[in-house]
Amino acid sequence: MKVLAAMSGGVDSAVAAARAVDAGHEVVGVHLALSRMPGTLRTGSRGCCTIEDSMDAQRVANLIGIPFYVWDFSERFKADVVDDFIAEYAAGRTPNPCLRCNEKIKFAALLEKALDLGFDAVVTGHYAKVVEASDGSRQLHRAADWAKDQSYVLGVLDEQQLAHTMFPLGETPSKAVVRAEAAERGFAIAKKPDSHDICFIPDGDTAAWLSERIPSATGDIVDLEGNKLGEHNGATSYTVGQRKGLRIGFPAPDGKPRFVLEIRPKSNEVIVGPKEALAISQLAGSRLSWAGKEPVNIHEPLSCQIQIRAHADPVDAHVVFLDGELVATPIEPLNSVAKGQSCVIYVGSRVLGQFTIDRTVSAVSQPVP
Amino acid sequence: MSVYLDHAATTPLRAEARQAFVGALDILGNPSSIHSHGQNARRLLEESRELIATELDCEPIEVVFTSGGTESINFAIVGAFRAAKEKGKTRILVPQGEHHATIDTVEWLVKNEGAIAQWLPVDEYGRLASETLESVLGEHQDCALLSLIWANNEVGTIQPVPELAAIAADYSLPVHVDAVGAFKHVEISFRDTAISALSISSHKIGGPHGIGAVAIKRNAAIKPLLHGGGQERGLRPGTQNVAAAVGFAAAARLPKSNMQVLRDELIFGIQRDIPQARLMGDPINRLDSNAHFIFPGAQGDSLLFLLDAEGISVSTGSACQAGVPEVSHVLLGMGLDPSEAIGALRFSLGVDSTREDISQLLRTLPSVYAKALKAGLSDRNVKSNT
Numbered sequence: 001m002k003v004l005a006a007m008s009g010g011v012d013s014a015v016a017a018a019r020a021v022d023a024g025h026e027v028v029g030v031h032l033a034l035s036r037m038p039g040t041l042r043t044g045s046r047g048c049c050t051i052e053d054s055m056d057a058q059r060v061a062n063l064i065g066i067p068f069y070v071w072d073f074s075e076r077f078k079a080d081v082v083d084d085f086i087a088e089y090a091a092g093r094t095p096n097p098c099l100r101c102n103e104k105i106k107f108a109a110l111l112e113k114a115l116d117l118g119f120d121a122v123v124t125g126h127y128a129k130v131v132e133a134s135d136g137s138r139q140l141h142r143a144a145d146w147a148k149d150q151s152y153v154l155g156v157l158d159e160q161q162l163a164h165t166m167f168p169l170g171e172t173p174s175k176a177v178v179r180a181e182a183a184e185r186g187f188a189i190a191k192k193p194d195s196h197d198i199c200f201i202p203d204g205d206t207a208a209w210l211s212e213r214i215p216s217a218t219g220d221i222v223d224l225e226g227n228k229l230g231e232h233n234g235a236t237s238y239t240v241g242q243r244k245g246l247r248i249g250f251p252a253p254d255g256k257p258r259f260v261l262e263i264r265p266k267s268n269e270v271i272v273g274p275k276e277a278l279a280i281s282q283l284a285g286s287r288l289s290w291a292g293k294e295p296v297n298i299h300e301p302l303s304c305q306i307q308i309r310a311h312a313d314p315v316d317a318h319v320v321f322l323d324g325e326l327v328a329t330p331i332e333p334l335n336s337v338a339k340g341q342s343c344v345i346y347v348g349s350r351v352l353g354q355f356t357i358d359r360t361v362s363a364v365s366q367p368v369p
Numbered sequence: 370m371s372v373y374l375d376h377a378a379t380t381p382l383r384a385e386a387r388q389a390f391v392g393a394l395d396i397l398g399n400p401s402s403i404h405s406h407g408q409n410a411r412r413l414l415e416e417s418r419e420l421i422a423t424e425l426d427c428e429p430i431e432v433v434f435t436s437g438g439t440e441s442i443n444f445a446i447v448g449a450f451r452a453a454k455e456k457g458k459t460r461i462l463v464p465q466g467e468h469h470a471t472i473d474t475v476e477w478l479v480k481n482e483g484a485i486a487q488w489l490p491v492d493e494y495g496r497l498a499s500e501t502l503e504s505v506l507g508e509h510q511d512c513a514l515l516s517l518i519w520a521n522n523e524v525g526t527i528q529p530v531p532e533l534a535a536i537a538a539d540y541s542l543p544v545h546v547d548a549v550g551a552f553k554h555v556e557i558s559f560r561d562t563a564i565s566a567l568s569i570s571s572h573k574i575g576g577p578h579g580i581g582a583v584a585i586k587r588n589a590a591i592k593p594l595l596h597g598g599g600q601e602r603g604l605r606p607g608t609q610n611v612a613a614a615v616g617f618a619a620a621a622r623l624p625k626s627n628m629q630v631l632r633d634e635l636i637f638g639i640q641r642d643i644p645q646a647r648l649m650g651d652p653i654n655r656l657d658s659n660a661h662f663i664f665p666g667a668q669g670d671s672l673l674f675l676l677d678a679e680g681i682s683v684s685t686g687s688a689c690q691a692g693v694p695e696v697s698h699v700l701l702g703m704g705l706d707p708s709e710a711i712g713a714l715r716f717s718l719g720v721d722s723t724r725e726d727i728s729q730l731l732r733t734l735p736s737v738y739a740k741a742l743k744a745g746l747s748d749r750n751v752k753s754n755t
Contacts, residue, residue, distance in 0.1 A: 028678075033693045069674055072693040116744035117671060 009053030012125030019168035080104035092263035093340025129170035138162035155344035155354035219268030241336030279333035279363035288355035333363035376719030383575035390616025417618035427559035438570030452590035453513030465702030519551035524650030525659025538563035576620035580613035667741035686715030
């Protein structure tokens with residue numbers, strides 16, 4: 001096949017590209033320029049977006065003998081990922097920009113351009129598996145190494161996208177194997193640090209970065225009964241489940257710590273309460289996608305597992321399609337469910353699909369049956 | 370068979386230059402040494418200087434060797450600015466659409482040394498009108514320097530340098546000309562043109578990389594950037610690169626070749642096969658080696674990639690930031706919208722370009738354009754349910 005390897009300059013995408021070459025594919029390497037004003041040198045744990053990263057990617061392309069180009073997706077990235085990130089926070093939600101980048105940039109803008117230019121697929125260094133089902137359709141599965149598994153941030157891909165996607169690292173037992181392979185192949189980046197932070201926030205200080213971009217005003221911190229407990233300097237800088245930094249000044253009557261339960265951007269209120277009040281009995285959303293074929297009987301409750309954050313453990317749940325949205329009911333109530341995150345639905349290792357959480361039902365406010 | 374149509378980026382080493390260059394590599398001696406070895410090296414260096422002076426129609430003493438075009442331009446602008454600043458003149462006049470070696474140098478002086486940049490508007494071909502220059506010179510008494518490119522490196526437009534320089538001379542304004550792209554394409558007489566400095570580069574004319582020169586009039590006020598052993602009249606100290614100078618001179622003395630016939634075949638061929646394509650730059654007063662087109666609706670980098678896959682090397686013409694072609698400031702200066710400018714491709718010919726090169730490009734380009742057009746429209750939606 002003629003494939004396009006997206007090369008960030010990191011170890012994973014480098015080894016993925018090399019494996020695609022070994023597999024006999026005709027490979028072209030592309031580095032995505034996501035900023036119009038990239039820094040020159042890498043700093044901290046950011047793993048992309050600087051000129052140094054682009055040069056790292058190019059050196060790997062030289063070594064494995066493939067043509068290499070840099071394609072500019074900075075405008076699309078700003079519109080679809082950065083601006084979306086800001087707008088979601090401004091609306092009191094907690095977005096996942098990596099997932100959005102996969103959905104809108106790597107497996108949309110890049111993939112579309114690749115297909116139009118005559119490629120068959122895009123290759124990335126993600127840890128996940130694309131499995132061909134018996135009927136020929138594609139399924140998304142967790143990587144062999146569940147510790148490195150990135151299927152959560154790929155859960156937004158649909159069957160068409162999966163049909164044009166290759167993840168050569170999916171079966172790899174661990175990241176150490178990938179690093180060792182990179183060293184063996186002579187890649188200078190074999191020991192390059194992993195990236196953790198959000199790539200477009202240079203110093204990793206998300207709250208400060210957001211505060212420069214979202215107008216904030218002093219507002220009230222209130223309890224579930226609506227009593228004012230204190231003031232905040234901008235509701236959108238809080239996250240559901242947050243305990244520290246509330247600065248209320250006096251303890252709750254029962255002496256127990258208070259947690260952020262909800263952010264209400266319209267009234268500029270931050271709602272706080274006891275830990276128990278964080279418990280969510282149901283979560284739902286209408287922005288949904290299926291990572292492969294749509295389940296035939298989703299109008300009946302489906303036994304599955306759901307994962308509500310990139311690094312959360314999956315929990316047992318039922319999911320059903322009802323009144324235009326997917327509704328997930330975990331067997332045990334879930335804590336710290338943030339709106340705006342993706343709820344990814346798993347059956348075993350397989351990703352069934354996902355929805356963006358835009359509604360939750362509190363476990364404690366439910367009427368006693 | 371691969372086709373190289375990016376000679377404006379760099380062009381192959383000419384056989385004569387290679388022979389002279391390689392032959393000189395074994396010459397022992399520092400041209401500043403007093404002994405016979407040194408004198409021998411010095412002789413080769415000065416012969417090279419004389420050959421280049423002949424080509425520029427200037428005096429050998431006016432030729433100062435540098436490491437290349439960018440250094441020449443930096444030196445000519447910064448050195449002249451610092452000299453003028455001592456007399457209270459800080460305004461640098463620069464037409465829009467200059468090379469980044471000029472723009473970035475001027476912007477650096479604005480930021481760090483109190484220069485005032487006056488960007489002069491150009492017409493749709495990228496030409497600076499005499500009246501524009503006249504009016505600015507009439508208006509400002511603090512002008513330090515005019516720096517302009519003789520032949521635009523992207524669109525190939527040739528500026529009316531002698532005419533503009535004559536106007537500047539009326540106001541006793543020093544003029545630096547970036548002739549990196551024009552040297553050996555345009556008739557240059559440093560002697561007869563009222564300019565104080567002129568920059569050239571070796572590898573653009575088929576000489577070795579890493580050497581260039583700046584011609585500086587005897588009476589020009591200019592400060593050196595480097596300080597050291599006093600070489601090159603103290604204006605550019607440092608042990609000279611004799612072998613490279615010899616190779617440079619060997620390339621410079623080769624007769625000018627005229628690529629206009631072949632270039633016109635290319636231009637007419639594109640206009641015939643892709644009627645939507647628009648020729649940029651002056652249709653008449655342009656480099657004989659340059660053809661520059663906008664391909665509406667396509668992205669230059671898609672076109673470049675697809676042509677590269679077919680073994681054809683071209684350029685988007687504009688500067689790159691980390692491998693990404695910027696939207697050309699030259700085209701924006703000529704009044705184009707960024708959405709149009711993004712579809713630019715520059716084809717530049719060299720002395721070894723052949724009719725077959727042009728045919729191969731013309732055979733390939735229509736299908737490449739069709740494909741890039743599809744990719745540029747972004748109308749495909751892989752994901753079905755968003």
